[in-house]
Amino acid sequence: MLFKDIIGQEAVKKRLIQEVKEGRVAHAQLFTGPEGVGKLPVAIAYARYLLCQNKDEHDSCGTCMSCKMFNKLSHPDLHFVFPVINKAKAPRKTVCDDVITTWREFVSANPYFNINHWLDELGAENQQATIYTIESEEISRKLALKSSQGGYKVMIIWLPEKMQEECSNKILKILEEPPVQTVFLLVSEQPEFLLQTIKSRTQQIEFKRLDSSVIQNELEHKLGINSNDAHRIAHMANGSYLNALEAIHFNEDRALFLDMFILLMRLSYQRKVKEMKQWSEQVASWGREKQKNFLLYCQRLIRENFIYNFGFSDLNYMAEEERNFSTRFARFINERNVIGIMDELTIAQRHIEQNVNAKMVFFDFSLKMIVLLIQ
Numbered sequence: 001m002l003f004k005d006i007i008g009q010e011a012v013k014k015r016l017i018q019e020v021k022e023g024r025v026a027h028a029q030l031f032t033g034p035e036g037v038g039k040l041p042v043a044i045a046y047a048r049y050l051l052c053q054n055k056d057e058h059d060s061c062g063t064c065m066s067c068k069m070f071n072k073l074s075h076p077d078l079h080f081v082f083p084v085i086n087k088a089k090a091p092r093k094t095v096c097d098d099v100i101t102t103w104r105e106f107v108s109a110n111p112y113f114n115i116n117h118w119l120d121e122l123g124a125e126n127q128q129a130t131i132y133t134i135e136s137e138e139i140s141r142k143l144a145l146k147s148s149q150g151g152y153k154v155m156i157i158w159l160p161e162k163m164q165e166e167c168s169n170k171i172l173k174i175l176e177e178p179p180v181q182t183v184f185l186l187v188s189e190q191p192e193f194l195l196q197t198i199k200s201r202t203q204q205i206e207f208k209r210l211d212s213s214v215i216q217n218e219l220e221h222k223l224g225i226n227s228n229d230a231h232r233i234a235h236m237a238n239g240s241y242l243n244a245l246e247a248i249h250f251n252e253d254r255a256l257f258l259d260m261f262i263l264l265m266r267l268s269y270q271r272k273v274k275e276m277k278q279w280s281e282q283v284a285s286w287g288r289e290k291q292k293n294f295l296l297y298c299q300r301l302i303r304e305n306f307i308y309n310f311g312f313s314d315l316n317y318m319a320e321e322e323r324n325f326s327t328r329f330a331r332f333i334n335e336r337n338v339i340g341i342m343d344e345l346t347i348a349q350r351h352i353e354q355n356v357n358a359k360m361v362f363f364d365f366s367l368k369m370i371v372l373l374i375q
Contacts, residue, residue, distance in 0.1 A: 001044045003059045008214040026203040028184040032191045033207030036242025041111040043185045047154040073104040076148040079155045083129030083162040093132040112242045131163040136170035152181045160186045161193040168195045209239020238317040257297040268369035276366040284358035295349040305330040306338045337375040
């Protein structure tokens with residue numbers, strides 16, 4: 001991954017390169033912004049640029065020994081921390097090095113992804129991914145070693161908000177006073193869940209949504225999508241290249257989420273309480289991460305259906321399957337019930353995060369929809 005391979009984010013790339021040229025590289029940087037806009041790819045390209053032995057004005061050379069090791073993300077001075085799942089009956093908690101080969105292969109093949117894709121790769125099923133406290137010891141151990149190339153050492157932490165609190169607290173000192181020429185790159189989707197003490201020790205770089213023209217160009221020239229389809233998908237993506245990729249391949253989770261949302265709306269409208277209970281039990285059988293993502297999906301679909309009623313198609317960001325459903329359903333989401341539905345979805349999400357009994361959470365929500373849908 002070189003800077004030239006990154007989709008958009010020209011301002012961020014220019015800033016990072018300029019700071020390297022001027023010798024103003026912050027030792028701890030926090031990359032934030034919407035999902036799917038290239039934060040992790042930029043972090044990897046930036047790490048490569050820092051370690052490149054023959055960098056030019058705009059990018060890494062791509063041919064030096066350092067760059068060759070980066071092709072497989074196996075440079076000895078490049079370290080990754082990311083959420084993992086704990087192996088059953090393991091003598092200790094899982095650390096990133098236990099699955100580093102899987103991580104390197106996955107990221108190399110799919111630089112634009114989210115936590116759900118990574119969980120699928122791990123075969124997580126019902127488990128939630130975490131950066132365990134023991135990882136703080138691994139971080140300290142790796143950074144205590146001398147640089148193999150005599151230059152920078154780069155530690156990329158993907159989703160630092162997934163760190164256990166004790167892990168966050170344990171890395172505070174090394175984050176504030178790292179070894180010489182050590183750079184931390186924290187790539188966060190939800191910086192609001194980071195400890196304030198972590199955020200205060202980093203220089204924050206905000207990533208913007210990608211222009212639809214940039215996404216359209218990528219779809220047309222790299223993926224061979226015809227112009228009309230590329231334009232439609234780029235608009236629906238709402239500035240996220242990951243959204244565009246998922247729209248091309250309406251993935252199994254999104255298809256399932258749409259089917260389950262449609263089923264709930266129909267059962268609630270028809271007041272089929274027995275079937276609603278069965279629906280709740282089915283959703284409750286999913287893992288916590290999948291349940292939370294389903295609730296987030298429901299919130300997005302409610303919001304899109306409310307906006308659909310105003311007739312401004314340029315403000316709607318739905319896949320074709322979602323739009324087809326909304327032509328019939330949108331009239332049921334109006335100014336009398338939209339806030340109530342969104343509030344109930346938010347409460348359900350909070351309860352799932354707090355490990356409240358999922359069957360109770362989803363059945364309670366489904367019953368409330370009976371009343372809310374007829375308002």
